[in-house]
Each structure stands twice: as structure tokens, then as C-alpha cells.
Amino acid sequence: xxxxxxxxxxxxxxxxxxxxxxxxxxxxxxxxxxxxxxxxxxxxxxxxxxxxxxxxxxxxxxxxxxxxxxxxxxxxxxxxxxxxxxxxxxxxxxxxxxxxxxxxxxxxxxxxxxxxxxxxxxxxxxxxxxxxxxxxxxxxxxxxxxxxxxxxxxxxxxxxxxxxxxxxxxxxxxxxxxxxxxxxxxxxxxxxxxxxxxxxxxxxxxxxxxxxxxxxxxxxxxxxxxxxxxxxxxxxxxxxxxxxxxxxxxxxxxxxxxxxxxxxxxxxxxxxxxxxxxxxxxxxxxxxxx
Amino acid sequence: xxxxxxxxxxxxxxxxxxxxxxxxxxxxxxxxxxxxxxxxxxxxxxxxxxxxxxxxxxxxxxxxxxxxxxxxxxxxxxxxxxxxxxxxxxxxxxxxxxxxxxxxxxxxxxxxxxxxxxxxxxxxxxxxxxxxxxxxxxxxxxxxxxxxxxxxxxxxxxxxxxxxxxxxxxxxxxxxxxxxxxxxxxxxxxxxxxxxxxxxxxxxxxxxxxxxxxxxxxxxxxxxxxxxxxxxxxxxxxxxxxxxxxxxxxxxxxxxxxxxxxxxxxxxxxxxxxxxxxxxxxxxxxxxxxxxxxxxxxxxxxxxxxxxxxxxxxxxxxxxxxxxxxxxxxxxxxxxxxxxxxxxxxxxxxxxxxxxxxxxxxxxxxxxxxxxxxxxxxxxxxxxxxxxxxxxxxxxxxxxxxxxxxxxx
Ligand code: SF4
Ligand code: SF4
Numbered sequence: 001x002x003x004x005x006x007x008x009x010x011x012x013x014x015x016x017x018x019x020x021x022x023x024x025x026x027x028x029x030x031x032x033x034x035x036x037x038x039x040x041x042x043x044x045x046x047x048x049x050x051x052x053x054x055x056x057x058x059x060x061x062x063x064x065x066x067x068x069x070x071x072x073x074x075x076x077x078x079x080x081x082x083x084x085x086x087x088x089x090x091x092x093x094x095x096x097x098x099x100x101x102x103x104x105x106x107x108x109x110x111x112x113x114x115x116x117x118x119x120x121x122x123x124x125x126x127x128x129x130x131x132x133x134x135x136x137x138x139x140x141x142x143x144x145x146x147x148x149x150x151x152x153x154x155x156x157x158x159x160x161x162x163x164x165x166x167x168x169x170x171x172x173x174x175x176x177x178x179x180x181x182x183x184x185x186x187x188x189x190x191x192x193x194x195x196x197x198x199x200x201x202x203x204x205x206x207x208x209x210x211x212x213x214x215x216x217x218x219x220x221x222x223x224x225x226x227x228x229x230x231x232x233x234x235x236x237x238x239x240x241x242x243x244x245x246x247x248x249x250x251x252x253x254x255x256x257x258x259x260x261x262x263x264x265x266x267x268x269x270x271x272x273x274x275x276x277x278x279x280x281x282x283x284x285x286x287x288x289x290x
Numbered sequence: 291x292x293x294x295x296x297x298x299x300x301x302x303x304x305x306x307x308x309x310x311x312x313x314x315x316x317x318x319x320x321x322x323x324x325x326x327x328x329x330x331x332x333x334x335x336x337x338x339x340x341x342x343x344x345x346x347x348x349x350x351x352x353x354x355x356x357x358x359x360x361x362x363x364x365x366x367x368x369x370x371x372x373x374x375x376x377x378x379x380x381x382x383x384x385x386x387x388x389x390x391x392x393x394x395x396x397x398x399x400x401x402x403x404x405x406x407x408x409x410x411x412x413x414x415x416x417x418x419x420x421x422x423x424x425x426x427x428x429x430x431x432x433x434x435x436x437x438x439x440x441x442x443x444x445x446x447x448x449x450x451x452x453x454x455x456x457x458x459x460x461x462x463x464x465x466x467x468x469x470x471x472x473x474x475x476x477x478x479x480x481x482x483x484x485x486x487x488x489x490x491x492x493x494x495x496x497x498x499x500x501x502x503x504x505x506x507x508x509x510x511x512x513x514x515x516x517x518x519x520x521x522x523x524x525x526x527x528x529x530x531x532x533x534x535x536x537x538x539x540x541x542x543x544x545x546x547x548x549x550x551x552x553x554x555x556x557x558x559x560x561x562x563x564x565x566x567x568x569x570x571x572x573x574x575x576x577x578x579x580x581x582x583x584x585x586x587x588x589x590x591x592x593x594x595x596x597x598x599x600x601x602x603x604x605x606x607x608x609x610x611x612x613x614x615x616x617x618x619x620x621x622x623x624x625x626x627x628x629x630x631x632x633x634x635x636x637x638x639x640x641x642x643x644x645x646x647x648x649x650x651x652x653x654x655x656x657x658x659x660x661x662x663x664x665x666x667x668x669x670x671x672x673x674x675x676x677x678x679x680x681x682x683x684x685x686x687x688x689x690x691x692x693x694x695x696x697x698x699x
Contacts, residue, residue: 112501134418141357145503154345251437255440258490
């Protein structure tokens, strides 16, 4: 077995092709840094009266079964049949209602991991899913820190279901259905930056009423849905251990290493191969002299 | 003139006749192994019909919180670690020129090639919308920021690379002398390419879980996961070759060259040494991770004991056995060590992807019997094909006489 010049060029050629793919890959995450004003939703749990109107209009808008007679609880999760849920918490004798749905992260883990770009962050802000791209690998479900995407396990043509911030309505210039129909104005829709200002203003205006934190301002690098509350968020079932690092950062290191390994390793292997071969030849020659 | 048309020197008509005659089974058909494995495979075909007609949830434990079940955790993530023997061995034989291991290369590459093909198949069974698998392949929708995208592509390319590495055996079987020459000339290039791909996707399987940071128990999650997956694939792959190789030696006695026994022993001792070194590095790294993360307190919990069982029982103990087995030239000890290592790797991969993944989820997640049947039959089908090829092509036996001696295998 010997390597000649042609093989060498072949090897390098293959490495080169992959390298260009690798370079594109390096460029990919940078796109998110581009200055875009995402839209978002601010949910003020101190205003929510727990009427569950949002649950009903959400089901209606998305063509899903109405679940208005379902019991509430403190640990209901969005499902493939119900994209947003209201949970009830009892803190120091007060009932607090919390709406739960996709957070529409600024740098969503679900979309970063999606190998078909079926899941993607739109320039407007919503994170949406495209049926004819998705291959149903469910990696988005593994990656989402909030366990939001849900899969239709009992369908031969399954979809990934999650809140899409009523992306179609937004394009028609309307607000998300849940926001538009909230009778208590507990949820407001707007540019994320403005929503943060509003939230801060509310905390400043009534410092005793609010717990001084906007959930989603920094969590996992910032989310499109923001929350205000009167008590610490861990009491309301929020994950408070997620950190402020954008989730794509965690796999970036590996992705950056890929093109480097692809250039260095083949060259190294080739070098080792020639070295060991010539050494072998030497030994063989010496043996034949003896 | 005829030669330009026919890849084989047999002539095209007789080539077809030859291939058809080779398709017929050899040896006894109704052995216990064949009957049992045949029934299991049939059963799993029925299960798969249900799966595609009614959705994954009708046969698998459909959990929204544990989106990846046994087929991914066991067949893909664990199985690929075991297929790692091929890249380690091709590295030793073709790059480092360690001639001693030459006789076992073909078997290992064949095992690796089949493992990858079948486990990639298992992956497709698990896809909810498999008809869209074309998207990330033909490039109308590249998710370049996805680790899974890289892993998937490396799988595909590596399957092709392994096929080329293995193809001289097919050419020898078909007596295609000229084709063989061309294929052999490709070997070193594909080997280099294949090793690079392997290094990347073995570690990539670990990197898949990087964004599941908040979900995997801190005793298992660390940013070293890709490196740990890579290093453990070395001793996982070699251990499985030791076991498969020894079984082959018993089952395919009539295929072996007369001096095979002794050289095989030497090969196994060599593997034992490499396993021990790799396991030492692996243990050291895991210890480092543990110290670094300051998770001592977590050890004294139920899942902490489980962690200790994995590390001490199925890495440290087989590590010691490998060393002893090597020193005292004990095949028995090395075989025990290999089997324990295999169990340890299964434990580790299932831990990361299933057991320690959302370990505190009150809704326990168990695979259904149907998932298990399909998982097992994927491996059985692989063994069937493996056996079929070994009986027909020069894998364990000598290459035909027309192959130049210094090029054999
Ligand atoms: S909450 Fe989950 S599903 Fe929603 S955008 Fe963030 S990562 Fe994606
Ligand atoms: S299941 Fe679909 S949307 Fe989710 S990661 Fe896979 S291809 Fe992307």
C-alpha cells in the first residue's frame, strides 16, 4: 500500500471541500448578532386574573381542541394539543396565575440544533416551525431549555407543535391572539426593547409590589417573552438555574474545532503514514543486508 | 474489448449467475440461532408496520420529555461507539504500519461498515418525518449551526469511506482483478479521510448533548463530553472486536488460515494494552471533571452510587483486568475485561442519553418491549449479513491466489 501524489491530492481535496463547509459554519452563528428589533410579549403575572381566555383563543387560532374544561394545576405543560397553559400557584395565601408557552428566545437552542432549519428565528421575533423541512428527529426537544416543542407521537404524519407567537397574524399587522383577547391586559405585545423599558418602569413605580427581576431579560441570552411577578420566580415554577449564556454558545466550541481538525488531522495522519512507511523500508533493507 | 464492459473477468452473464448462486444460504438453515433470530426479525417487521401506520407513539414509549428512546440511545449512540474499532485499527495498520494487526483489519472494517449502515437505518426508523431526510442531504436546507447536521453528514461520508476500504474484498469475491487494483489504490486516502471523520463524529455524539446542560445530571454533563466520548470509543471498539473476533474464531473455524490462532492471541494482547492505556486516560479525565466540578456531595445520593457503579465497576475493574490479562497472558481475563467494558459503555451512553437525562423527572421512562424487539433485531440483522459475507468473501480466509502476496489484505 503506498500513497502517491494523486492520492495525496485527493485527500487534501476532500479536506478542502469540508473546510469550506466548515467556514460557512463559522459564519452561521454570527448572523444572530445583526441588530434586529425583535418583537415580544410582556406578561405581568400580577395582573393576570386566571380567566384562561388566552388558552381558548390559542386553541381556536391554531385549530386545536378546546380544553376549557380541563382542571388547572401548578405543573401543567404545553402539549402537542395545547400550546399555552395557565398554571395556578398558591404563594403565601395568594393565588398567582402564570401563562406558559414558548419563550421565543433571542438565540434559540431549538433552532440552533435543527439540522434542516425547519425551526427558525424569524427577523420579526417569533420562532417558527416549517412542516416541509422538518424530518422529525426531535433534537429541538432535546435542546430547548424550557422543554417547549412537542411532538405528535400518535400520528403517521407527525408535526412539532409549539407556540409561534401567531406569526401569520403578525404579518397581517395583528397582535398575537392571546394578547389581543386578554381582558386584564396582563399580556402586552411590542418591540422587546420597549417591553423591557415598560417592565422596568413598572418595577420603579411600584417597588413594593414587584419582585425586582424581569424574567427573560437575560435568561439564556434573553427571551422574546418577558415576565414580571410579585414573588421570586422559582416559586412560580420558573427555571432559575439556566444562566445568562446564550445556549448556542455551549456547542460553539465543538463546531469551531471541526474545520481545524479537518485540516490538521489529515495532514498529520499523512505525515505519520510516510514516516512509518520509510522506517519500515529501512528496517526491511537492513534486514536484507544481514 | 469485453474487458471494458465487464468489471469482472468472468464475463457479465456468468457474473450474474455467480452472484445469484451465492445468494443461496449455506450450511444448515434451521439452527436454533437462525430460528430464534428469524422470528425476532419477523416480529420486528410487524412492529415497524404498526409504527409507520400509526405513529411512533403506538410502539415506543412516547414521552415529550424524553424525546429520544431506545433506538437512538442504544442503536445509534451506543452502537456507533462500538463501531469505533474500525478507525482505531485502520489507524494502527495503515498509518502506523503495524503489520501484526493486518489479518483482522477486514473483519473489523466489515463490522464497522455494517454497524454504521444498520444504525443509520435505526435512526431513520426513529425519524418522525423520514421523507424529509433528503433536506439536509441535498442541501436545500442546511442547518450548519447544528451538531446533529455534522454528525449526520459524517455518518454518510464515513459509510462510503468504509465501503471503499472494504471493497477490495468484494472485488476479490467477484474476481474483478482490475477493479481491485483501483480500489486498493484508494485505500490510504479513504483511511485518512475515515479516521478524521470518525474522530469528529465520535466526539460529535457527545457534543449533541452540549445544549442539554440543564437536563443531564451534573455527574455526567461536562464540557468534556465530546472528548470523553471519543476516548471511550477507542476501548469500546477494541473490546467489541476482541469479543466478535473470538466468536468468529469458533464459528468460522473452516475459514481460518492455519497459523491464525497464534497471531490472533498476539493481536488480542496488543488490544488489551491499548485498551488499558485509553482507559487510564479516560479515568483520569473523568476524575479531573469530577474534581473540577466539585460535585463530591452528589456522589452520596442514589444516582451517585449508580455513577460509581459505572466508573468503578465497569471502567476501573476491567481496566485492571486488562493490565493483568496482558501481563499474565490470560485470554480469559481479557475476555472478561472486554465484556465488562462493553457493559460499561452501554451504561455510560444510556446514562447520558436516557437515565441521567432528566433524572428527576417523576414520570419514569422505560422502553416498551416493542422498542426492545426492534433494537435487538437491528443487531441480529447485522449479524446475519456479517455471516453471509464472511462465508463468501475473503474476510478471514486467504485472498485468492491471483492477489499479489504483499498486498494481501
Ligand atoms: S423556548 Fe424552547 S422552543 Fe421556544 S424558542 Fe426557546 S428554545 Fe425554542
Ligand atoms: S424535529 Fe424537526 S424542527 Fe426539530 S430539530 Fe428535528 S428537523 Fe428540526
